[in-house]
Amino acid sequence: MDNSNVLLIDNGSYKIKYGIAGDESAPKICHNSIVKSKTSYGEIYCLGNQIENSKLLQSTTNAFIRRPKEFGMLTSWEIQSEIWDYCLYNPKEMGFDLNEYIEHRNDGTVSCPHLILTETMLHMPELSKNTDEVVFEEYAFDSLFKSPSANFIPFNRSLINKTQCYLDSNDNIVNNSGSQEEESDTSFNRFQLVIDSGFECTYVIPIINGCIHYEAVRKSNFGGKYFTGFLKNLISYKHIDLSQETLVVNKIKEQCLYAAPDSFIKQLQKENIVKEYVLPSEEFRFENNHVDDRLDSNMGYLLRENEKLPEGMVSLKLKEELYTVPESILSPDKVHFDSSLNMSSHGLIELIQQSLNLCPDIIKPLLVSNIVLIGGNFNIPNMKNRILRELQLNMPTEWNVRISCDEDKSELFTYYSMNEFSKTNEYLQTRITREDYFEHGLDWTTKKRFGYQAFM
Template sequence: MVNPTMSETPLVIDNGSYEIKFGYADSNKPFRALNALAKDKYGVSNLSNHIKNIKDISSVTLQRPHEMGQLTSWELQSCLWDYCLYNPDEFNGFDLGETTKGTHLITNETCLTLPALSKNMDQVLFEEYEFASVYKAPSEGYIPFRTMNKSDKEITISGKDEEEEVDSVLKDQKQFPVESNDNEYRDFQLVVDSGFNCTWVCPIIKGIPYYKAVKKLDIGGRFLNGLLKETLSFRHYNMMDETLLVNNIKEKCVFMSPVSYFDSFKNKEKTSLQYVLPDFQTSFIGYIHDKTKSTLPANAQTITLKDECFMIPETFFHPEMAKLLKPGIVETILESLSMLPEPLRPMMIGNIVCTGGNFNIPHFATRLTNELQGQLPMDWNCRVTAMKDENELTTWNAMSQFATTEAYVATRVTREEYWEHGVEWCTKNRFGYQNWI
């Protein structure tokens, strides 16, 4: 029986290393805030979304609470959370005010977070913020709780053509009968979470991450920014200090080669873009010049992007292009797959879910499907599910849907339990991954 005082709508915070997504579980969309502190060349600090108001973006330095994918600085993270939770002017009246003690929290942390850092987070949530209850899990652990219903924004890409796909589905149904949709979660999914810090490949079996097969690829949005900085600085202008500008160029201009790098290289003149650099009068961040609609201002500084547009994200498949001697994303997925029990492998490869902001790069999910299919046995079918846009919100949506399940009510930790058992008990019995390895 659910305690009536515990049945209020919980607050959901997706604490990403690039952006914080937060809001009540019954909201259609979360509020969003940059998870960083920026200092401009005049020494003025700008917190979170105030970074977007910086006029002179040259030589801006960013400080983030996450280092190497782990949340290491709660001094800074607390400032950013306070900005999000107690700032009604910025977020359309959203304000926890004095209600923190009655608020139930669902949040996430990096997969395989160091136990000491995980305990530190528990202490902050219960002792400083004093939430009424907390549920915490890796981002990937929430994905199976997404709704079963197909939405218009969701696409599923198959590695085979339509006829082969139908035959494969019928074969799967005979081999593994489909369970009723009464389940709170999907039983078998392989989650590929590509965010700002890195890319995680995490198999989920019966709603629980299979930690023995979790793999990490050290390529994410931060890596792409760094590589783009070096490339533009070598070919055009020195942009090593232009973090915000380069990040904007990445978000607006890059795309994944739909077929292969060599195919796109042949057509690089057709896909080239002209990016107008900021002049700090008409533009503060720059923009892509539309050749069909307008002429360039007389004194405009531009850079022409050709193979840079698709070469940068190509490092997901060929890290050696950036002199990184590590496996690419396809090899990482296959390595994770090889550590699963053999009967589960074809099911996992047929239920891949892509999440994270990097999958907003055009053609990424399609290219991943085709590259994976070419490495699989003939009778296996690779199916990849992703959103058409806003892939960075997939995790928050899954977390908000998890809030309506019985599993959430049964597994969250109340403040009273925390004070009774202590932080060691929380990590060992509820939030830690060590017991599953």
């Protein structure tokens, strides 16, 4: 089918990834938040990617961050609409204008693009109805298909096979990049175990015959938001107080963290890698005019190897904090929390085992051999290989664990899978049009088409 007029929006809690289906260029990426900061001139509000503009957001100290999603649920369409408008009708800053894809016909009617949208797993029905209402009545899209991210993953066979790896008989990691796709009578993989670790939380989602097996879905509170809070506490306790610098600590998390390659205990006994992060300085930016974007950054930057610290700047030298934070999602029992960070004691491997125990025995080996990691937390170096080794140790010896993860771009796995889904007949058969929406109403779209109630 021609998918040139289908808009894809992966509406994440932390960032929005969006673009037109079939476009070979990288998707547009925008922060899904509004930031308020106080300056000598008054309050400053920054929308989306404006938070990275040091001329607008001069100081990140005590910045108040407001997101449309709370606990993964889209609770505020007032904020979300503002951010969508910034993304979709902003050719100057985002290089995208949805008006270019709206067709005005000779008979006076208007044809808007179709929409494929991601939605939170087990999204509350009343909140889901709000999404349908906004999509059809405010943005007037011609049709809508919305689903949790995991539902799109089985359609991206080429990327799954390209990024797959497993352990050989000598416990060496083997990449499956040279293998060819198996022939199938469907456009999707029938069995898949998707692990989605995003900003708010982590889900383990089994897919059986192309549908989510909701009874076996498991959730953990560990996510990017938790990592930022944990790292903030470690740095504030051991180095310098950054308790009011959430945006800076979040940037440190993205640029510096790595997972222990073998085990947390072995990594503690090794000589640790030291990474030096230069903290932002508002006075330094005002007193010096630089061409270097890193020096002008309002969130600091990672010092390169053998690079000298600029005079007048302050830096952090981080060691064991860099792998202690990612370890919390794998082995929370080995990491000591304080009372404010004490969450679920279930590590990711245990969570996967719980999910598998609720699946039919005959397909458990199929699920284990078709694992896909998605979400920004799997951009952390060594995370994919560490999960592979840990999971193989905890599975029966005759089961072969295979994991797919597009490292460095794991947060885009869903978007590229949505692009593949837009080319299929399944998309044409399952989307709902504006005419369907106005004929049947909100309850029908939630209970009969997109809501998880229809599958339980």
